[in-house]
Amino acid sequence: MIFSFILKKCKEAVTDLLPIILAIAFFQIVVLRQPLPQFGEVLVGALLVVAGLTLFVQGLEMGLFPIGEAMAQALARKGSLFWLLCFAFALGFSTTVAEPALIAIAAEAAEIAGQGGLIAADRSSLDQYALGLRLTVAFSVGLAILIGVLRILRGWPVHYLIIGGYIVVMLITVIAPKEIIGIAYDAGGVTTSTITVPMVAALGVGLASTIRGRSPLIDGFGLIAFASLLPMIFVMGYGLLIFGRSG
Amino acid sequence: MIPLDLLQEFSIILLGTCRDVLPIVILVAGFQLLVLRQPIPHLGRVIVGSVYVVIGLALFLEGLEKALFPLGKIMAAQLSDPAFIYRGGEIAVHADWKAYGWVYFFAATVGFATTIAEPSLIAVAYKAHEVSAGTISQWGLRITVAVGVAVGISIGTFRIVTGTPLYLYILIGYVIVIIQTLMAPRSIIPLAYDSGGVTTSTVTVPLVAALGLGLSATVPGSNPALDGFGLIAFASLFPIIAVLGYAQLMQLLIRRRTK
Numbered sequence: 001m002i003f004s005f006i007l008k009k010c011k012e013a014v015t016d017l018l019p020i021i022l023a024i025a026f027f028q029i030v031v032l033r034q035p036l037p038q039f040g041e042v043l044v045g046a047l048l049v050v051a052g053l054t055l056f057v058q059g060l061e062m063g064l065f066p067i068g069e070a071m072a073q074a075l076a077r078k079g080s081l082f083w084l085l086c087f088a089f090a091l092g093f094s095t096t097v098a099e100p101a102l103i104a105i106a107a108e109a110a111e112i113a114g115q116g117g118l119i120a121a122d123r124s125s126l127d128q129y130a131l132g133l134r135l136t137v138a139f140s141v142g143l144a145i146l147i148g149v150l151r152i153l154r155g156w157p158v159h160y161l162i163i164g165g166y167i168v169v170m171l172i173t174v175i176a177p178k179e180i181i182g183i184a185y186d187a188g189g190v191t192t193s194t195i196t197v198p199m200v201a202a203l204g205v206g207l208a209s210t211i212r213g214r215s216p217l218i219d220g221f222g223l224i225a226f227a228s229l230l231p232m233i234f235v236m237g238y239g240l241l242i243f244g245r246s247g
Numbered sequence: 248m249i250p251l252d253l254l255q256e257f258s259i260i261l262l263g264t265c266r267d268v269l270p271i272v273i274l275v276a277g278f279q280l281l282v283l284r285q286p287i288p289h290l291g292r293v294i295v296g297s298v299y300v301v302i303g304l305a306l307f308l309e310g311l312e313k314a315l316f317p318l319g320k321i322m323a324a325q326l327s328d329p330a331f332i333y334r335g336g337e338i339a340v341h342a343d344w345k346a347y348g349w350v351y352f353f354a355a356t357v358g359f360a361t362t363i364a365e366p367s368l369i370a371v372a373y374k375a376h377e378v379s380a381g382t383i384s385q386w387g388l389r390i391t392v393a394v395g396v397a398v399g400i401s402i403g404t405f406r407i408v409t410g411t412p413l414y415l416y417i418l419i420g421y422v423i424v425i426i427q428t429l430m431a432p433r434s435i436i437p438l439a440y441d442s443g444g445v446t447t448s449t450v451t452v453p454l455v456a457a458l459g460l461g462l463s464a465t466v467p468g469s470n471p472a473l474d475g476f477g478l479i480a481f482a483s484l485f486p487i488i489a490v491l492g493y494a495q496l497m498q499l500l501i502r503r504r505t506k
Contacts, residue, residue: 016369020364022360023357023360024318031353042313042315042318044314045309045310045311045313048306048310048314049306049307049314051303051306052302052308053366055300056300056304056366057303059298059301060296062292062293062299063292063295063296063300064296064297064370066288067297070288071275075278078282078283094271094274101452163428166425173418181413181414182480183476185413185477185479186477186478188480188483189480192445193367193449194267194449195300197444198374201370202374217437218434219437220437221371221437224371224440225443
């Protein structure tokens with residue numbers, strides 16, 4: 001029984017991976033017409049990916065989803081708005097500040113700003129710039145989750161906040177220095193990591209299903225959207241603060 | 248016999264994933280002990296599940312590092328190489344956007360394929376399926392989002408090749424999202440917005456970033472600092488349009504049928 005269960009899970013993971021394998025095979029064979037380099041390593045890698053994905057999904061069902069929902073429900077039942085908002089902010093800030101993708105993109109952004117002569121190109125001012133960028137993004141993600149939780153409690157429709165956010169992004173893009181725009185737009189995408197997303201989704205759905213009159217589908221989702229939007233505004237704001245207005 | 252360097256590499260990645268989970272563990276434990284002061288339900292199961300997540304993610308990343316990333320990066324470099332694009336013809340001073348057909352197609356397939364395998368999207372699709380009592384199918388959502396990413400990234404590569412400003416595309420995209428929001432069924436809106444944020448993590452970002460920087464380094468007359476970024480923004484915006492569009496289409500079909 002356990003064996004057939006594992007087999008079923010693995011089959012799901014293989015299906016997840018199939019498009020990548022097909023895409024790579026197509027381009028190697030049909031377009032580039034070159035033999036696959038290191039076929040053995042690629043095969044081992046693919047097996048690791050399948051095994052990893054299987055375990056990850058299993059772990060989500062057993063660990064991350066239940067704990068996220070249990071925390072949300074316990075905090076909602078406790079009835080303390082202060083602690084709930086604290087938890088929301090801390091979840092967003094702490095998972096983002098050490099996110100490897102963010103560290104990489106902040107370092108790269110510092111290099112570009114240094115080459116462009118926008119900041120002094122010595123090591124300490126580059127590091128300071130990158131650290132400032134990271135803290136800005138982490139703070140904005142924390143704030144985003146906090147606002148998102150407040151929205152679930154109050155039952156505000158998500159689209160007013162998001163459309164309002166879009167309008168702010170558009171306006172600030174006009175005055176932001178152009179060197180920061182691409183990085184700011186990308187910063188929104190890289191903040192939400194693979195472990196943060198399930199926790200945040202469970203927090204939203206857990207809260208919405210505990211509070212009377214909230215639908216988990218309409219009110220439970222939307223936290224991740226805030227976490228992708230707010231960093232864009234804050235990073236461009238950071239650019240304005242450091243570089244001054246463009247043009 | 249497992250080679251030693253593989254084991255060493257794996258333990259480095261495993262440490263990295265542990266560090267990713269650490270803030271959450273500290274936060275949850277701190278709140279349970281100091282604020283809630285109650286035991287965690289099914290603690291054993293939760294711990295086993297968390298260990299699965301950490302090991303699973305580490306294996307997943309190790310596999311990607313070993314197999315897919317090097318290959319994807321090599322392919323991105325080969326396809327955006329001017330020698331491949333102009334096939335022995337004269338290499339243009341200004342990029343001819345029509346010559347980059349394979350690049351757009353590669354961008355679309357890579358975008359689609361990596362999004363299907365994206366663990367965060369799997370997590371959100373799982374939750375959405377559960378919460379909607381089965382009306383939102385996991386594969387339906389994942390394929391719709393993947394199509395959105397595919398379209399987004401190929402338009403993004405077109406932008407890099409033509410060197411047109413990023414904000415124009417994003418602003419037009421926003422206007423489309425706002426118009427769609429006014430017309431789409433209300434229940435799908437939060438999920439659609441969320442699907443923009445989940446597409447871009449472990450699998451998609453490294454490959455897409457490599458493609459963007461590779462392209463902007465080889466396309467004549469483009470500047471990696473200004474043009475290399477922005478692909479991720481496309482991959483976050485277009486899934487929203489795709490999910491809203493799919494919901495609108497379904498609504499339209501149902502209305503037709505009931506008439």
